[in-house]
Each structure stands twice: as C-alpha cells, then as structure tokens.
Amino acid sequence: MNVQVSTAHRFVFDPAPQPTLPVRGTDLLFPIHRIYCVGRNYAEHAIEMGHDPNREPPFFFQKNPDTIVPDGGTFPYPSATKDVHHEMEMVVAIGKDGIDIPLDKALDHVFGYAVGLDMTRRDLQGEAKKLGRPWEVGKAFEASAPCGEIVRASEIGHPAKGAVWLDVNGVRKQTGDLDQLIWKVPEMISYLSGLFELKAGDLIYSGTPAGVNAVKSGDTMVGGVDGVGTITIKVG
Numbered sequence: 256m257n258v259q260v261s262t263a264h265r266f267v268f269d270p271a272p273q274p275t276l277p278v279r280g281t282d283l284l285f286p287i288h289r290i291y292c293v294g295r296n297y298a299e300h301a302i303e304m305g306h307d308p309n310r311e312p313p314f315f316f317q318k319n320p321d322t323i324v325p326d327g328g329t330f331p332y333p334s335a336t337k338d339v340h341h342e343m344e345m346v347v348a349i350g351k352d353g354i355d356i357p358l359d360k361a362l363d364h365v366f367g368y369a370v371g372l373d374m375t376r377r378d379l380q381g382e383a384k385k386l387g388r389p390w391e392v393g394k395a396f397e398a399s400a401p402c403g404e405i406v407r408a409s410e411i412g413h414p415a416k417g418a419v420w421l422d423v424n425g426v427r428k429q430t431g432d433l434d435q436l437i438w439k440v441p442e443m444i445s446y447l448s449g450l451f452e453l454k455a456g457d458l459i460y461s462g463t464p465a466g467v468n469a470v471k472s473g474d475t476m477v478g479g480v481d482g483v484g485t486i487t488i489k490v491g
C-alpha cells in the first residue's frame with residue numbers, strides 16, 4: 256500500500272540558514288529579521304557628503320539579513336567598485352514587535368545594542384543618487400553589514416552618550432559621539448514603526464559620524480562604541 260507523505264512542509268531545496276548574531280554573556284543567538292539603516296544621522300557626516308545638516312525627517316534604506324559578517328570575520332573586497340567605504344555605527348537590536356510605537360514606549364522594544372559597519376560601494380551609491388535610482392547596489396551587497404555581538408539592554412541600559420570611533424590599520428579615521436545623533440534611538444524606532452511593522456529580530460544601523468573613507472584589500476578595521484563594544488574586520 257502506498258503511504259502518502261504530505262508535501263505541505265517540504266522544500267524544493269534546503270532553505271538558506273537563518274542569519275544570527277551571538278548575544279554576549281549567553282549561549283543564545285539573536286535571529287535577524289530585517290536590517291534597516293538610517294541615512295545622514297550625524298551633522299558632520301551630512302556636511303562631508305554635501306548635504307544640509309539641519310534636521311529633516313529621517314530616511315531609511317535596507318540591507319539584506321544574510322549580509323552580516325560577525326566580529327573577527329573578513330569583509331571580501333566587493334565586486335564592481337573601486338571605492339568601498341567604511342561607516343562605523345551603533346546598531347539597535349529590536350526584541351519586540353510593534354507598529355506606530357509612541358516615543359515614550361520606544362525603548363521597551365529594544366533587546367540590545369551592537370557595533371556595526373555599514374559598508375558602502377560609494378561610487379555605485381553616488382551614481383544611483385545622481386540618476387535618482389535606488390541605493391541597493393551601493394548598500395545591500397554581499398557582506399556589507401559586519402556586526403559585533405549583541406549586548407543586552409538589561410546589561411548596559413540604553414546608551415545615549417559614548418564615543419563612536421573607527422581605526423584602519425591603527426590610524427583613527429572616524430570619531431563622533433552618540434550624543435551627536437540627529438535622530439535619537441527612540442525617535443528612529445517610533446518613526447520607522449510608522450512606515451514598517453517592526454519585528455523582534457530587526458536591526459537598525461543608526462548612522463555614521465564623519466570621517467568615512469575608502470578601504471583596500473589587506474586593511475584591518477577596528478571600531479567601537481564606548482559602552483557597547485568593539486568589532487574587528489579584515490578586508491579580504
């Protein structure tokens with residue numbers, strides 16, 4: 256007699272693995288849902304990119320969750336560019352779903368924080384800007400989102416001040432402070448949750464301070480956010 260096996264839960268090929276990040280002080284993994292990034296969130300970086308540093312509504316773009324590279328990993332020099340830049344950022348890790356989250360409840364949705372790099376093919380991003388095209392080719396490419404381990408907010412609280420810095424081959428390239436963020440963490444969560452359904456597992460790259468610059472194969476990037484952690488990534 257033929258045994259009929261239900262096909263309802265079978266895949267035509269193995270699904271891609273769930274992207275994750277380790278959670279400091281635990282043996283648990285944080286499963287990544289989406290990656291949002293805030294643009295131009297430090298005045299001096301807005302100025303270095305040729306924009307008005309005044310407070311305009313925040314804007315966001317996304318990266319793909321499978322572009323994460325863990326601390327200690329290698330960022331392979333990407334294809335189709337001659338100008339790939341580092342952008343050192345604090346990353347907010349969302350732990351609770353929400354839509355239209357009010358400002359005074361926003362921090363309840365934070366699981367923790369991390370330090371990350373919003374790697375950018377600046378030449379392709381520049382072309383896209385000029386032509387009014389989307390930014391994906393400049394921003395959402397393979398390995399473009401290195402991120403360190405997640406530190407629980409229950410351990411460190413909600414940092415609103417602290418140096419944001421990046422060294423390349425031991426030379427300081429980027430410096431800023433979380434207190435210079437144009438849009439603060441509760442504001443970015445509240446605003447973003449009016450545009451998208453925020454989900455546990457979402458990461459928000461909060462924007463980069465001034466000093467973005469090109470890297471080349473063989474470089475070592477070491478960056479950090481004081482009070483959160485550090486990340487070391489080699490350029491392949």
Ligand code: MN
Nearest residue numbers: 342373462463
């Ligand atoms: Mn960025």
